Amino acid sequence: MENFNFYSPTYFVFGKGRENEVGEWINRFGGLKVLLHYGGSSAVKTGLLDRVKASLKKNNIAFIELGGVKPNPRSGLVYEGIEICKREGIDFLLAVGGGSVIDSAKAIAAGALYDGDFRDFYCGKEVEKALPVGTILTLAAAGSEGSDSSVITLENGMLKRSAAGDALRPVFSILNPELTFTVSPYQTACGITDMMAHVMERYFTNTRGVEVTDRMCEGILKAIITEAPKVLAKPDDYDARANIMWAGTIAHNDICGVGREQDWATHKMEHELSGLYDVAHGAGLAVMFPAWMKYVMPHNVMRFAQFAVRVWGCEMDFQHPENTAKQGIERLEQFLVSIGMPIRFAQLGAKAEDIPTLVKNMQPGNQTVGSFVKLTEEDVRKIYELAV
Structure with missing residues (x-):
């Protein structure tokens, strides 16, 4: 730590x-x-x-x-x-x-x-x-x-x-x-995605010895996954709304990010999407986070496998941990679809031909983006293409 x-x-x-x-x-x-x-x-x-x-x-x-x-x-x-x-x-x-x-x-x-x-x-x-x-x-x-x-x-x-x-x-x-009772299902789902992204930006780290904050991140994510279907099915469910509201607060006041390197590359990539297309931030994150995960997963397969097992309840494949890691990403995508979120460029109204503009606006140049994997301009381009 x-x-x-x-x-x-x-x-x-x-x-x-x-x-x-x-x-x-x-x-x-x-x-x-x-x-x-x-x-x-x-x-x-x-x-x-x-x-x-x-x-x-x-x-x-x-x-x-x-x-x-x-x-x-x-x-x-x-x-x-x-x-x-x-x-x-x-x-x-x-x-x-x-x-x-x-x-x-x-x-x-x-x-x-x-x-x-x-x-x-x-x-x-x-x-x-x-x-x-x-x-x-x-x-x-x-x-x-x-x-x-x-x-x-x-x-x-x-x-x-x-x-x-x-x-x-x-x-x-x-x-x-x-x-929050009158918030539309779509905006509720965007909010749920946003708070999950805030946790995941902190969870995927190169810092070792952070079991306490790992477990905090996992607990927040599991609570959101449990409460999200309830609040979407019954918008005036006070307890479900209360849990979602408090999850959103502690997801981003940094209590689950202390003592660990944080990433934030996905947020930066999404900011270009919502800046160019004026899409809801949570919807853009639903598209970009799985794409980022697929691209950087080989950097630390076991962290993604841990995410799959502890958050999504996947069974660990000790012979082929990459299969477990991929299953966790698939479960995330399935969850996002289940709450009505887009997971591909076209669903946002984004266009593949705009990727050079997105990369240029992000201005990585000779700089890198993120910490879990330091992404070059070419890496960023490839992640946007995965999101297509």
């Missing part, structure tokens, strides 16, 4: 009706003037936004609204939010929505305290300070409610890029599983 520092300061406020406490939590962190950030009409239709505003008013918290966040959140709205924060003296960001809204709020929070262009943070500069961010989660998927990261689509070139820094971790996140 490698040396590590782990800092996770977020208060997780979990359970039914907890969104009604949001004003009290903002007061706890000294927020006086809030930018209330959200997406489309669902928060309005469900009455969630009215409940949030009522709590803010009850606690004498001033607020300015900024809605309109889209999936794969755009830089244009971030610039608008930063301008509002600086002009109006905003001292707290409240994100009401899923990962896209939270990521957009984080970008605004960082840009509001920065004299330069916020996109610097999405081109390699670490975020060292940001306005405090609180969240009310409405979609279990990205894990941004507990993570130190944010992903934004930079509209100049439509490049999807990430930023990171402990300053981006929310100070509190309100998690009420009931708020």
Whole structure:
């Protein structure tokens, strides 16, 4: 196991009706003037936004609204939010929505305290300070409610890029599983895929002696696999939604990634897909992760065999462990299909002839991507071709 520092300061406020406490939590962190950030009409239709505003008013918290966040959140709205924060003296960001809204709020929070262009943070500069961010989660998927990261689509070139820094971790996140009851089956499945990918990016590692986090990763994956069919069959199954919601949070707050080398090549490849085609992130990951697995599996057959046995219950073939490894990948693909996810380029509307553009936008050049296997530009191209 490698040396590590782990800092996770977020208060997780979990359970039914907890969104009604949001004003009290903002007061706890000294927020006086809030930018209330959200997406489309669902928060309005469900009455969630009215409940949030009522709590803010009850606690004498001033607020300015900024809605309109889209999936794969755009830089244009971030610039608008930063301008509002600086002009109006905003001292707290409240994100009401899923990962896209939270990521957009984080970008605004960082840009509001920065004299330069916020996109610097999405081109390699670490975020060292940001306005405090609180969240009310409405979609279990990205894990941004507990993570130190944010992903934004930079509209100049439509490049999807990430930023990171402990300053981006929310100070509190309100998690009420009931708020996810109205999420569509497709978006629910995309979220399930996203959280599984967050675990697998950490699970496939070259670091030895990480049995504790191996078992944590496997346990989270097994729980998701068990709960996913329940939540898709009965969207208002509170316990299933609760387990899925909490799985999404701990999949990406890095508790299962400490002390081990992590990969993240698949996420980078998918970002180019969703940047170019504006597809749901989880759907893109459903296509790219099995392709990546098939390509890198020979690097460590026994890790893939362990994944097959411990997560999917495959029987170990000690004479030919590669057969077990392949069976685990097949089981993953079968699961993804069973929850309604695509597993090939065409199902996304992606085109083989765009692969050179995807590779170019990813900009590997002479650099490599990932850690489990350090992928060259040619490797990346071949993985995209496997996804076709």
